[in-house]
Amino acid sequence: MPIRVAIIGSGPAGFYTASALLKDCPNCEIDIIERLPTPYGLIRGGVAPDHQTTKKVANKYEQTALMERVRFYGNIEVGRDVSLAEVRGLYDAVVLAIGARSDRKFTIPGADKPGVYGSAAFVGWYNGHPDFQNLDPHLDTSGVAVVGNGNVAIDCARVLMRSPYGRARTDLPTQVIEAIDRSPIHEVHVLGRRGPADAAFTNVELRELGVLTEAEPRVRAEQLPSDVDAALAGYEKRERRVRQRNLNTLAEYAERAPSEKPKSLHLEFFASPVEIIGDGRVEAIRCERTQVIDGRAEGTGSFFEIPCGLVIAAIGYRAEPLDGAPFDEARGIIPNTSGRIEAGLYAVGWIKRGPVGVISTNRPDGQQAASHIQDDIPPEGDPSKTGHQGLEALLHERARRWVCFDEWKRIDEMERIAGGDDAPRRKFVSVDEMLNALDNDHPEAADD
Numbered sequence: 001m002p003i004r005v006a007i008i009g010s011g012p013a014g015f016y017t018a019s020a021l022l023k024d025c026p027n028c029e030i031d032i033i034e035r036l037p038t039p040y041g042l043i044r045g046g047v048a049p050d051h052q053t054t055k056k057v058a059n060k061y062e063q064t065a066l067m068e069r070v071r072f073y074g075n076i077e078v079g080r081d082v083s084l085a086e087v088r089g090l091y092d093a094v095v096l097a098i099g100a101r102s103d104r105k106f107t108i109p110g111a112d113k114p115g116v117y118g119s120a121a122f123v124g125w126y127n128g129h130p131d132f133q134n135l136d137p138h139l140d141t142s143g144v145a146v147v148g149n150g151n152v153a154i155d156c157a158r159v160l161m162r163s164p165y166g167r168a169r170t171d172l173p174t175q176v177i178e179a180i181d182r183s184p185i186h187e188v189h190v191l192g193r194r195g196p197a198d199a200a201f202t203n204v205e206l207r208e209l210g211v212l213t214e215a216e217p218r219v220r221a222e223q224l225p226s227d228v229d230a231a232l233a234g235y236e237k238r239e240r241r242v243r244q245r246n247l248n249t250l251a252e253y254a255e256r257a258p259s260e261k262p263k264s265l266h267l268e269f270f271a272s273p274v275e276i277i278g279d280g281r282v283e284a285i286r287c288e289r290t291q292v293i294d295g296r297a298e299g300t301g302s303f304f305e306i307p308c309g310l311v312i313a314a315i316g317y318r319a320e321p322l323d324g325a326p327f328d329e330a331r332g333i334i335p336n337t338s339g340r341i342e343a344g345l346y347a348v349g350w351i352k353r354g355p356v357g358v359i360s361t362n363r364p365d366g367q368q369a370a371s372h373i374q375d376d377i378p379p380e381g382d383p384s385k386t387g388h389q390g391l392e393a394l395l396h397e398r399a400r401r402w403v404c405f406d407e408w409k410r411i412d413e414m415e416r417i418a419g420g421d422d423a424p425r426r427k428f429v430s431v432d433e434m435l436n437a438l439d440n441d442h443p444e445a446a447d448d
């Protein structure tokens with residue numbers, strides 16, 4: 001008997017686990033169960049639409065999905081269509097690779113006003129994630145505040161500030177392109193509580209802001225550290241180099257001559273949001289000026305307001321608990337020891353470690369889970385575990401429509417065709433649209 005493994009979630013962590021199992025566990029059969037009809041998690045729904053090279057990592061995942069020992073069950077959510085207990089009853093080992101899909105709560109007064117969105121929702125909207133297609137963000141404003149100093153904050157700002165020409169060449173959904181193109185936004189403020197030396201942007205992302213055709217990055221020279229060594233003292237050597245590069249880029253922006261570009265992207269540091277102001281909807285964000293003392297941002301008692309009609313809180317992601325698995329509310333993860341929750345149940349990726357790290361950070365998680373599975377599960381597997389046969393029987397019984405990998409490839413092809421010559425693809429943005437397209441897409445019968 002093979003060892004039957006279910007991987008729940010088809011983001012990077014899920015695929016690195018599948019790939020490690022294929023390599024190290026010749027007796028494993030792997031079923032990947034994914035709540036959306038589309039695979040790849042945040043590669044499709046998070047990574048910026050103008051960063052297509054980054055998304056190419058999905059080509060590797062596709063090779064894994066096409067291996068004979070791997071099956072894909074898209075449009076099946078564990079906790080909705082099948083329970084975790086049922087999946088565990090069908091498989092020798094279950095790997096939770098469900099990521100962290102919600103926003104960390106933005107709790108300042110007024111943060112519940114219409115016009116305030118978390119970045120998980122805003123990014124999900126512009127990336128065509130079906131969960132967020134009714135977001136209808138308030139783009140009828142000239143000013144935007146993006147709270148946060150990481151790459152996600154920069155992604156949100158850049159997507160809003162790109163030229164219509166640039167946006168049309170991304171895989172943003174058509175209605176998103178139209179909504180942003182129509183919007184009068186011309187000032188975006190990216191707000192960091194701490195100083196420029198502490199910003200978590202990577203330098204490539206920061207430099208991209210300097211080559212936007214319609215928007216100029218604006219940095220105030222007086223916010224840059226006069227003593228760079230002191231500002232970087234708390235960081236290790238490698239980190240210091242990255243941050244030094246950022247400071248150089250920011251200094252270059254601060255020195256730029258006034259430009260003719262119609263839009264401005266302000267990088268505002270030492271600004272801690274304290275309240276969202278507005279009657280009925282957002283009109284401004286009130287901030288307290290901070291100073292960094294011993295690595296901590298402390299309020300100075302001086303306040304200022306930035307007029308804006310849209311606030312995006314890019315302050316981090318949060319995982320949701322899954323029925324049948326333990327959950328550590330404080331840390332927002334499934335408690336585990338090096339990926340093992342208990343024998344037969346494992347966690348990888350953001351649900352294991354929390355929402356930090358880049359795509360490749362998930363790879364060792366997959367290797368670790370594969371190695372635990374080999375240690376914990378007898379090589380002959382448990383004959384009572386029926387794996388995909390049991391799963392399919394259950395799904396049939398409940399009339400659940402799953403999307404197999406071949407069907408995803410048809411969705412993929414239709415999206416690429418819809419992108420035409422200029423765009424990488426135009427995404428379907430609802431599950432119904434995808435299923436209807438599949439059901440109506442009958443390959444022409446040969447007429448000979």
Ligand SMILES: Cc1cc2nc3c(=O)[nH]c(=O)nc-3n(C[C@H](O)[C@H](O)[C@H](O)COP(=O)(O)OP(=O)(O)OC[C@H]3O[C@@H](n4cnc5c(N)ncnc54)[C@H](O)[C@@H]3O)c2cc1C
Nearest residue numbers: 009011012013034035041042046078098099349350358359
């Ligand atoms: C906005 C954003 C941009 C990013 N850009 C980059 C970048 O440019 N470069 C980079 O290196 N890293 C980037 N990252 C980080 C990278 O995306 C993550 O490290 C990685 O996606 C985490 O992988 P994961 O598999 O743990 O989670 P995810 O990618 O979130 O995958 C989880 C999968 O599980 C599925 N799922 C959830 N619950 C269930 C359930 N109950 N049943 C079935 N399926 C379920 C989800 O639909 C999803 O497909 C970015 C992250 C974000 C948020």
